[in-house]
Amino acid sequence: MTPAPSSPAAPTTFEQWQEVYGALPERDAEFVSLSGQPVRPLYTEADLPADREAAIGLPGSFPYTRGVYPSMYRGRLWTMRQFAGFGTAEETNERFRYLLDHGQTGLSTAFDMPSLMGHDSDSPRSLGEVGREGVAIDTTVDMEDLFRGIDLGAVSVSMTINAPAAIMMAYYVVAAERQGVPPEQLGGTIQADILKEYIAQKEWCFPVDPAMRLLGDMIQWCSTEMPRWHPVSISGYHIREAGATAQQELAFTLKDGLTYVEQAIERGLDVDDFAPRLSFFFNAQIDFFEEIAKYRAARRIWAKELRDTYGAKNPKSWLMRFHTQTAGVSLTAQQPLNNITRTAIEALAGVLGGTQSLHTNSYDEALALPTEDAVRIALRTQQIIAHETGATSTIDPLGGSYYVEALTDQMEAAAYDYFRRIDELGGMVEAVKTNFCQREIADASYELQGRIDAGDRIVVGVNRYTEGGDDRTPLLHIDPTLERKQIDRVNAVRAAREGAKVEEALSALRAAADSPSNLMPLLIDAARVHASEGEIIQALQDVWGSYTETPVF
Numbered sequence: 001m002t003p004a005p006s007s008p009a010a011p012t013t014f015e016q017w018q019e020v021y022g023a024l025p026e027r028d029a030e031f032v033s034l035s036g037q038p039v040r041p042l043y044t045e046a047d048l049p050a051d052r053e054a055a056i057g058l059p060g061s062f063p064y065t066r067g068v069y070p071s072m073y074r075g076r077l078w079t080m081r082q083f084a085g086f087g088t089a090e091e092t093n094e095r096f097r098y099l100l101d102h103g104q105t106g107l108s109t110a111f112d113m114p115s116l117m118g119h120d121s122d123s124p125r126s127l128g129e130v131g132r133e134g135v136a137i138d139t140t141v142d143m144e145d146l147f148r149g150i151d152l153g154a155v156s157v158s159m160t161i162n163a164p165a166a167i168m169m170a171y172y173v174v175a176a177e178r179q180g181v182p183p184e185q186l187g188g189t190i191q192a193d194i195l196k197e198y199i200a201q202k203e204w205c206f207p208v209d210p211a212m213r214l215l216g217d218m219i220q221w222c223s224t225e226m227p228r229w230h231p232v233s234i235s236g237y238h239i240r241e242a243g244a245t246a247q248q249e250l251a252f253t254l255k256d257g258l259t260y261v262e263q264a265i266e267r268g269l270d271v272d273d274f275a276p277r278l279s280f281f282f283n284a285q286i287d288f289f290e291e292i293a294k295y296r297a298a299r300r301i302w303a304k305e306l307r308d309t310y311g312a313k314n315p316k317s318w319l320m321r322f323h324t325q326t327a328g329v330s331l332t333a334q335q336p337l338n339n340i341t342r343t344a345i346e347a348l349a350g351v352l353g354g355t356q357s358l359h360t361n362s363y364d365e366a367l368a369l370p371t372e373d374a375v376r377i378a379l380r381t382q383q384i385i386a387h388e389t390g391a392t393s394t395i396d397p398l399g400g401s402y403y404v405e406a407l408t409d410q411m412e413a414a415a416y417d418y419f420r421r422i423d424e425l426g427g428m429v430e431a432v433k434t435n436f437c438q439r440e441i442a443d444a445s446y447e448l449q450g451r452i453d454a455g456d457r458i459v460v461g462v463n464r465y466t467e468g469g470d471d472r473t474p475l476l477h478i479d480p481t482l483e484r485k486q487i488d489r490v491n492a493v494r495a496a497r498e499g500a501k502v503e504e505a506l507s508a509l510r511a512a513a514d515s516p517s518n519l520m521p522l523l524i525d526a527a528r529v530h531a532s533e534g535e536i537i538q539a540l541q542d543v544w545g546s547y548t549e550t551p552v553f
């Protein structure tokens, strides 16, 4: 009788496993992250941080790697906040009410390109763009109509605007005042992240230094007058969309944030008077684990820097709270329904990364602004994650994962490496002025596109599993007559207001722009007498000038 063959001994150590694995063939694929980092076949306990207690900790405790709140989504789900806006204030008000009726829990305003660039709708430079990619807001009257019938004391509102943020803030304060809601009751966020405009999004109105001062005025004013408001949403989203890696997104965003902290301290503010209301905004790209690690590292770095470098004593100042949006650049025009899947995975990364607020892109957004049906599916995606998947039942379910913890450490190290390089250049403002960040992003973007073009990185429906054209996706068409309607609206405001009061308000602004006075009260005065956005920008440009970029190739 022959003895039964004995099964080979199972490896018991990592080294033994490596020996077994090393003898096996690997399929022909690139094992690198979206950001180009090599990924090992296996991570083990040896990859966990040496001092786990200090590096990982518990949710709601320093360094907040596992989340900013002790109860996270068991206590309260993230805010479901779809970014919306098109046409005039009236069309967008209708879309806002539709979203609130379908269970959305906060509002997020998209402005049109002229509003983002500080042009009135009747400016020749606005032609063809009015109400196209967001809502057209020219005066306080538009802002009042945008939120008509929506109680600004009850809903948290986000406004995505940067260079002219302080002006929109003033319109918002006056619109709320006319609803009977005082500034101290207003809860929400304005993006106002001007450094990332020079780095990535390129929507500026003024040179860097006065733009920084205007933001400083708003942060300072909000710290005493609007304590529930987030006066800046420090944004990595656009940096990433411009082609940055996850590491660059993390590093440049946090360094922008730390620069705002330094500026506010230099203005004489106590760090604990403003830091609790600083807020962040990150991208959720398709490389699931890399993204989760990015959010966890961001919380840890922010907590350490605010406590240890900037001396914040209030634990609320240490919390890196953030909004997430799924990656617009990951959407494909080809086979657009695949985008529903991409968005769901990206959104889950945001949730497992502990986001406070989430926007899920609609599947048709590589082609046009989303239709109502597409927006509803995007919102339902968040609701499915929240209520069906179990992802919200336990806090930070990936905490302690060998891979995720190792990636979190790598992310942190990469960010600190960039901090050092930026400090060597004289800080973030200098790095921006000398195009350091812009060049780093351009190189990363070129590298990734090269991998896609070579077919090394597969994009389903684009360079693999292609199917030819698609013209079946129903698209939203913006009524071109809305531009005329908006121009008539701004002209009607101009005709009805008292011109002398507007002139007075603009002269006061010009004088103050040339002095260290805080501009916010004067912007609110100008908003009350219906000065238009373009007029206010022009008044400030009369003193500060505008900005011309030195392009990077």
Ligand SMILES: C[C@H](C(=O)O)C(=O)SCCNC(=O)CCNC(=O)[C@H](O)C(C)(C)COP(=O)(O)OP(=O)(O)OC[C@H]1O[C@@H](n2cnc3c(N)ncnc32)[C@H](O)[C@@H]1OP(=O)(O)O
Binding pocket: 069, 070, 071, 072, 073, 074, 075, 076, 077, 079, 081, 083, 106, 108, 156, 158, 160, 187, 188, 189, 191, 230, 233, 237, 238, 279, 280, 281, 321, 322, 323, 325, 356, 357
């Ligand atoms: C791409 C596109 C473009 O450019 O075109 C864009 O940029 S779109 C960009 C769109 N951007 C955005 O939409 C930005 C959105 N940002 C935000 O909503 C904020 O800045 C945020 C990230 C801090 C999230 O604020 P939020 O109000 O939604 O959420 P919070 O986390 O602050 O929670 C609300 C309140 O509930 C409390 N709370 C929440 N969870 C818990 C919990 N588990 N236990 C106890 N309390 C909790 C909070 O303390 C807070 O109270 P309390 O209020 O008393 O402290």
